[in-house]
Amino acid sequence: MIGDLIDHAAHFLPAQGPLQTFIHHNTLHAFESMAFTDAVVAASRLYGTEPFLPERVFHDHVRAGRINAADIDAVVAAEIPHGAEPIIPGGPNRLIFHSERLRYWIDIPAGHRLRWRLAETDALTEVTPLAADRRRGESTDLTSLWTHLTAVDTQAPTPAVGARPRESLLAETGVDADHLVHPVLIRVTAAFLDQGVAHWSMPGRAGGLLAAFREVYGGVAGPPDRFLRGLSTCLRAQHGWGSERTISWALAELRVARRDWGTVIADTLISLRGWAGMVRHLQERPDSAPVAAPPARLADYLAVQLTLDVFAARHVSRLPRRPVSTPDSSLALAYEAFILAQIMIVDLDVLADPRHAAAWLSQVNACDELTRRRLLHLAYEHRHREGFLGALAAHQRVAQPAPDAEWQAVFCLDEREESMRRHLEEHDPAVETFGAAGFFGVAMRYQGHADVRSRPLCPVVVTPTKTVVEKVVEPGLGSRRRRWRGRVAGARTLGRGTVVTVGLGLWHAAALVGHCLFPRATHRSIDALPRPPKTRLVLEPEFTVEDMAEIVSGLLRTIGLRCSPLVVLVGHGSSSMNNPHESAHDCGATGGGRGGPNARAFAAMANHPGVRARLRDMDVVIPDTTWFVGAYHNTADDTMTYFDTDLAPDGALDRARASLATACASSAHERCRRFESASLTLPTHRATAHVHRHSVDISQPRPEYGHATNAVCVVGERSRTRGLFLDRRAFLVSYEPGNRGLLDGLLRAVGPVCAGINLEYYFSSVDPVGYGCGTKLPHNITGLIGVMDGHSSDLRTGLPWQMVEIHEPVRLLLVVRADPDHLLEIMIGDPNLSLLAGNGWIQVVAWNPDADQMHLFADGAFTPYVPADIELPTVDSSGEVYGGRRDHLGFAHVRPSDAVAVTGVIR
Structure with a gap:
């Protein structure tokens, strides 16, 4: 029974693994069975976190025009039940009330601040400035209005006390027992999970956490903490007890009713959920440990925590009773109703009737802060969706066909590569670019020539069965x-x-x-010392010719690539100094690794004579004159590395190298506008040096911004987005409409991966402390598995503030070039997509390639959607859009250029 309760509680723990295998995922994966807006509220109550941005931030967007009146009205009409009857005689109905309420930011102080305002200012006698123009010339008796509203009994319900004994003790004494337990539990768990940082291994570690805890704290001398007096005797008496028996004993000692066991177990684990989640992760995935995972079991961890809870509860219960007071919310409600009655031009005399005053107060209470934040968030997303889909439609009216491709480049679908591809196409119009999952279909374990052991390079939902080794064929100085x-x-x-x-x-x-x-x-001088050896990847016999042909065929068919003389596969990753979250900047499609080896492996497969022969039998023809080259793009310093270039025909790469170098420099220049350390007048030729310094400076907390600003994903032909300035917001997935079978597999991979990235950024930016890991500045790496704040804190999960500070927290907008009926079949047939789309964790648009009509998914069905008719600015280069700007930008059409980059010189 206890095992089942622990398994149920474990679903609410973070799924994040050790830092070196940081993989983006939905922070609230346990709530995906609920509608998104309901789930974030439920999670906020469970974890004590924020579901949406603060209301003040949304009103900043209202003032900036990023939320307008039409957005608010559209959301209110869809979300608030209709009702034509006015709330009070002569007053607004519910729809008008909500629309009006969302337009205003009203500072409602609480507690002593509110009492001071009422007593020391003219708030009760002077019309609020928000209504001064509307009430000008009126004779208003505000004192009577205040009297009428405060006469209504609106006593707030008594806050519920949780089932954990710690909650009732806190309410009675004002002392939090967790403040006693957590420092001890953190020290014990950190020592147990340590991956080699500690000089001495924890005694008894091989027997599990509970056994090690008993050995360390069960000595005759006992622990030094005052609240743990008697613990050593207790632990010696429990010698031989298993974790479940220990948990049962502790719950009984804490006087927890059996019906509350499940709730108490979940709340106990959540109280230090970072450490509990890591124990659970290493229990299920010991192979993800940086060195060697100890025998981690969540039941052991819970047994230790509850044992400490018993002694903390005994200690706190002996302290004097000092109840914690709760603020009275009824006065704040009356004050808000008082201000709104002035703003909304109601007849103030009507509120003299207690029934009408109660109805007004009830409506004000119904449109509380949480409701307003939810509606404003939906309005914020509505403006984003309208703007993007309108820009996409407007771009089709002015876009021109791309010239015939003289060479091609396949990038990861990563939104950071959006600017790279855009600049490459601007400087070299003869290139054709594609976007694909950055493992390029090569699911493998990979071991470089200098690696101690192999690691998986594929999506986390895939378990690789083949290992590729990099073999040295000519030693270097290194x-x-x-x-x-x-x-x-x-x-x-x-x-x-x-x-x-x-x-x-x-x-x-x-x-x-x-x-x-x-x-x-310094970095350049040290990096220049070793000359790397010449290496090759050993693909056979791990991959047979048949395996390689299937991989090459699958990618070429999916993205619709018809080979030119040169095809460059560009994997990506990120390298930076003194950055614990470095792997969070790497490629999600390779499981938090770097995609260079995958690109190199795919190129070797596509160049294999046997594979090409097999492809011809599969009606996939690669011309004999075509050569594939693998490459690696470092998104931190915008440099390129090419693999096996000695095998390529002479001169085949010259143009591609020059064009990609130019695109890298331009992409770096665009990125620099986001760095406060870079001047807005920074010339393009100095941008590469600036981003390189960012990546190698050990004091730099922002080597790059990673996936910040991701907001949309377009699955379809590049021709539909080529030349459209998307401000590094879009995952771009190449797909040639028509092959329905390929779309099914593509969306099964792309949907959850992009949604995971998007949602982790959403939650880490909405609540940087509760869901993110706060600022990097106090972080200390602990046991090579995670970071803590200072010397002792919960193991911090999520993303640091320095990665999300510029992010727009909106749900992913997935636009798929497909018939809506077929897309609906795919979504229904896949459990992950069904939950994500059906419950609103992502927004989905079907863009029918036959009728060129968009359909928006809502309430289980696609309905026709008419994009907003917007005027899209036309520019000659991306620099005209972002030049001199640090903020979020609108969309624009970049006019095709005839210029060709063949020298690598920035123009």
């Missing part, structure tokens, strides 16, 4: 340097050891000073 370093590290005599220690200490001290004062120059 290999000799590693051998020399190994001999130095093996110095065991006193004299040699002293010399080595002092020498290496001075070397690293000098390097540290260099990284602090001259980060870019």
Whole structure:
């Protein structure tokens, strides 16, 4: 029974693994069976977090025009039940009330602040400035209005006390027992999960957390904490008890009714959910541990926590009773109703009737802060959806066909590559670009020549069965340097050891000073020392010719690629200094890894003579003159690395290298506008140096912004978005409409991956502390598995503030070039898509390629959608749109250029 209760509670714990395998996912995965707006509210009550942005932030958007009156009216009409009857005689009905209420930001102070305002200002005698123009010239008896409203009994319900004994003790004494328990539990769990940072391994670790806890704290001397007096005796008496028996004993000692066991177990684990979630993750995925996972079991962790809870409860219960007072919300409600009665031009005399005053107060209470934030969020998303779909439709009216492709580049669908592709096409119109999942269909474990062990490079829902190894075929200087370093590290005599220690200490001290004062120059000098060896990937016999042909065929068919003489596959990743969340910037399609090896493996497969022969039998023809090259784009410093170039025909890569170098520099320039450290007048030729410094500066908390600003995903032909400035907001997935079978598999992979990225950014930006991990500045890496604030805190999950501070928290808008009936069949047939779309975690639009008509998914069906008729600005280059701007930008049509980048010079 207890095991079942623990399994149920575990669904509400974070699923994030160790830092090196950070993978974006829906933070509230346990709530996907609920409608999105209901789920975020339910989760906020469970976790004590925020469901939406603060109301003040939304009103900033109202003032900036990012939410307008039409958006508010459209949302209110859809979300608020209709009612023509006025709330009070002569007053507004419910629809008008909500629409009017959402237009105004009203500061309603609470507690002593409100009492001070009422007593010390003219708030009860002077008309509020928000209604001054409307009430000008009127004779209004505000004192009587206040008297009428405060005469109505609106006593707020008594806040419920949770089932955990800690809740009742807190209400009675004002002392939080968790403040006693958590520091001890954090120390114990951190020592148990440690991956080699600690010099001494925790005693009894092999027997599990509960056994190790008993061995450490069950000694004769006992623990030093005052509230744990008697714990050592108790633990010795429990010798041989399993975790479930210990949990049952603790719940009985805490006097928890059996009917409340499930709730108490869940609330207990959630109270320190970062650590509990990591224990659960390593229990289920021990292979994800950076070094070696200990025998982690969530039941052991719970047994330890409840045992500590027992002793904390005994200690706190002996303290004097000091009840915690709760603020009276009825006065704040009356004040809000008082202000709104002035704003909405109601007959104030009508409110002299207690029935009407009660009806007015009831309506004000019904449109509470949470309701307003929900509606304003929907209005915010409505403006975003209207703007994007309107821009997409307007772009079709002015877009021109692309010229015949002289070479092609396949990028990851990542929204950071949107600017890269756009700049590449602007500078070299003869290139054709595509977007695909960044593992390029090659699901594998990969071990580089310098790696200690292999790691999976594929989506997390895929379990790779094949391992690809990078083999050295010609050693470089780096290999000799590693051998020399190994001999130095093996110095065991006193004299040699002293010399080595002092020498290496001075070397690293000098390097540290260099990284602090001259980060870019130091990194370049150190990076230039080793010459990398020449290597090849060993694909066979792990992959047979049949396997490789299926992989190559699948990608080419899905994205509709008809081969030109050169095809460059561009994987991506990110490298930065002193950044615990570095892997969060890497490729989600490779499971938080870097996509270079996948691109390299695909190119090798596509160049394989046997594979090409097999492809011809499958009616997939790759011309003999076509050559595939794998490449890697570092999104932190915007550099390119090319693989196996010595195998390519002479001169085949010259133009591509030059064009991609130009695009990298332009993309870096566009990114720099978001960095406060970069001047808005920074010339393009200096942008690459600036982003490179960002990536190698150990004091830099923002090496890049990652997926920040992601908001939409377009699945369809590039011709529909080519030349459209999307401000790095769009995942771009290439798909040639017509092959329904391929679309099914494509959406099953793309939908959850993009939704996971989008939702993690949503929650980490809406509540940077509750769902994100707060600011990076106090973070300390703990046991190589995660970060804490300072020396002791919950294990922080989610994204740091420095990754999400510029993000717009809106749900992903997925636009698919497909017949709505067929798209609906796909969504119904896939459980993940069914939940995500059906419950509103993503918004879906079917863009029918036959009728060129859009359909919006809502309430289980697609309905025709007419995009807003907007005028799309036309510019000659992307720089005209973003130049001199740091804020979020609108969309624009970039006029095709005849210029061709063949020299790599920025123009």
